[in-house]
Amino acid sequence: MTVNHWIGAGAIVLALAAPAGAQHAHMHGADGTGHDMAVMPGLRGLDATPEESFEMAVMFRNFPAISREVTNLPDGIRTHTFSANPDLAAVIVSHVVGMIGRVDEGRDPQVFIQSPTLDILFERRDRIATEIEATETGIMVTQTSDDPEVVAALQTHAAEVSDMAARGMQAVHERMMVRATN
Numbered sequence: 388m389t390v391n392h393w394i395g396a397g398a399i400v401l402a403l404a405a406p407a408g409a410q411h412a413h414m415h416g417a418d419g420t421g422h423d424m425a426v427m428p429g430l431r432g433l434d435a436t437p438e439e440s441f442e443m444a445v446m447f448r449n450f451p452a453i454s455r456e457v458t459n460l461p462d463g464i465r466t467h468t469f470s471a472n473p474d475l476a477a478v479i480v481s482h483v484v485g486m487i488g489r490v491d492e493g494r495d496p497q498v499f500i501q502s503p504t505l506d507i508l509f510e511r512r513d514r515i516a517t518e519i520e521a522t523e524t525g526i527m528v529t530q531t532s533d534d535p536e537v538v539a540a541l542q543t544h545a546a547e548v549s550d551m552a553a554r555g556m557q558a559v560h561e562r563m564m565v566r567a568t569n
Contacts, residue, residue, distance in 0.1 A: 435496035442482045449475050450555040454525075457545045462531045463515075463538055464545045468552065469525025480526045487517055487528070500559050502547050507540045515541070 446453060452472050458465040468483065470476045489496060495509045508515065514534040520527040532538050550558040 439482070439485060439496060442478050442485075445475070445478045446482065447551070447555055450552055453479065453552045455549045455552045457549055459542050459545070460529075460531065461538075462533065463529065464541045465527070465529045466545055466548075467522065467525065467527045468548075469522060471524060473524075476525050480521060483526050483528060484519065487519065490515070491517070500563065502544065502562065504540050504544045504547060507536060508544065511537050 449470075449472070452470050452475055454469050456467040468479050470479060486496075490508055490512050493509060493512055495505070511532075511534060514532045514537050516531050518529040530541050532541065547558075547562065550562075
């Protein structure tokens with residue numbers, strides 16, 4: 388299958404837009420404010436499109452259905468992100484292709500919950516070689532660099548994404564709390 392085939396399939400993800408049985412927003416915080424699982428405002432950014440924010444929300448709401456395999460290479464990473472759900476797989480592919488395109492163009496979306504690990508990847512994008520391959524259920528990406536700091540950032544970001552795929556927003560909240568105390 389081609390990447391364009393998967394991206395075209397991404398238009399049919401409305402059923403994935405809200406978690407099954409969701410009746411109300413999930414709020415948390417000592418005073419009842421905080422993260423809103425219904426609209427997920429932290430997924431917006433200074434230069435993120437509504438479609439990009441929507442894709443991230445779909446992935447966070449459906450993270451238990453996302454699988455991820457990561458291999459750290461001496462000079463980078465190889466990742467395979469996939470789902471048995473074809474609609475979710477299409478969203479994953481669209482998001483990955485879109486974000487790699489943004490890095491290539493130096494267009495940081497500055498999503499509010501974005502990891503600072505991405506800063507170096509946008510700054511040194513010319514030092515990253517990327518290969519993308521669509522799979523039957525998702526996407527495989529290999530990224531390499533001869534810059535050791537970029538390699539470290541690629542590996543750190545891959546681990547962060549894997550943590551989000553495994554634990555959803557809980558992983559983001561914990562990472563943000565650690566950053567706030569440092």
